[in-house]
Amino acid sequence: MARIFKQQYAKTTVARDADGKAIRLANGRYKCVPCLDAAGQPITATAKKWTIEYTDAAGKVRRKSGYTDKLATEQLAAKLERKAARRAEGVFDATDDESLRPIGEQLDEYWQHLEAKKATPRHITETKAKLQKIIRACGFARLLDVQAGPLECFLSKLMLPPPKTEKVRGQTIPDRARGRSPRTRDTYFSAIRSLVRWAVKRDKLPRNPLETISELRDEGDVRRKRRALTDDELRRLLKAAHARPLDQARFMKKRKGTPLTPEELEEMGLQRALIYKTLVMTGLREDELRQITWADVDLKDPNNAWLDIPAAITKAGEAASIPIRADLAAELTAWRKQRGRQAASRPVFAIPQNLARVLKKDLKHAGIDYRTKAGYA
Structure with a gap:
């Protein structure tokens, strides 16, 4: 039997620091705290809309927001009950399903x-x-x-x-x-x-019809075994990535076919080498580094530099902080100065969408085999 009720909730307000400024969380949202009365107890309020609690066709208890009018909410609750009963029997209504x-x-x-x-x-x-x-x-x-x-x-x-x-x-x-x-x-x-x-x-299907299928997760059938580059190969790759745009200047053109200037080619090579080095030294994924902005990088002290990764861009959905080695911090500082002290909201790097293809060309230019007996680079 479905029931309707009005939910109680605690009123909240934006948290502020000692200077009266609103406190932001790592995900960019404001931190909220409960509103307290004179006795220090949380202030509660009653929702304007009624809430419906009913059991669906799978036997799971669900809640759905109703209306401010009690009678209309009771009618909606009865409709949800009838719909759940029909679905439990395998009957579907073609008019509203x-x-x-x-x-x-x-x-x-x-x-x-x-x-x-x-x-x-x-x-x-x-x-x-x-x-x-x-x-x-x-x-x-x-x-x-x-x-x-x-x-x-x-x-x-x-x-x-x-x-x-x-x-x-x-x-x-x-x-x-x-x-x-x-x-x-x-x-x-x-x-x-x-x-x-x-x-x-979203209540578009009564149940999950794919529950009987599971993932294989066969670790033994690896089609592309990966290998790590040696220190020597990594040094050669960074050097080749920096030099290749100038070495192959006749192939490097803008989208409209205009040849790039030597300064633009030098900047392209420097950025590419920095991208590879940052990926290696921080362990970031390509898409994560693509979304990192200067606001996420703390380079005030090269010996104590940090990279703060917002939860919104990580695969796990959790914020993280990664220390930056002093030599990489110095190179990033020089890179920002060379780019003209870009705004904090600007991305650190303009990473091409076809980075994997570019990497293969840089490996070839460095004389490093992409595929060996040990695996793929």
Whole structure:
């Protein structure tokens, strides 16, 4: 039986320091503290809207915001109860059920959800490509069509070797090196699983139809084993990255085809070498470093320099502080002066989107093999 009630909440206010300035948290939001009365007790208030508490088709207790009018809220609660009962019996109402809308409309809402979560453009682009490929292959026209059977078939085919094309001693054998790895298979599954979980939370699906599928996480099937560069290789890479724009000046042009000046080429090489060095010495991911601004870098004391990473840009969603080695701090200070003391809100580096491709060219210019028996650089 659904029940309605008005929630009690504690009033809050923005916390301030001794100088009366508002205190900001690492994620950029203001710190809030409870409002206290004369006796030092928190001040509570009653919400204007009624809240509905009911049990959904899966037996989970849920809460939904109602209206300021009690009668209208009671009617909505009764409607939610009837809807949950129908879903529990496998009956769906085609007139108002979200799961029967075209999946294209649902995806448009999902993209907005990812953007609101501050997902990176690269993540959104890759998720779109994977979901669209799954939907076309499985024939999902609505969210209600998403089922474990067709998806498992798609994921299994994803890992199969390509058609037999290579002949050895008269026998046709498959090229297994082109088959998708378990890790790639899991990225496709993760994309559709996140969509379904979002749909369940938004009451667009009665339950998660993919609960029977799990990730493979096969650590033994590594298609691209990585290797770390030696100290000598790293020094050669930094030197080559700095010098390559000038060495290959005739290939370096702006977007409109205008040749770059020697000063611009020198700055390009210096920035690229600093990007590599910062990535190596801080352990940051490429997308994390791309979003770091000068406000996140403390270079006042080169011997005690720090990099404060906001929680909004880390993969784990937690803020972190990383010490910066003195030589790197000095180079970053010189880099900022060379750029004309940029504003604190400006990114430290302008990292190209195709950094992996640029890295391969720099490795080749340094005489370092990208692929060896030990793995990929």
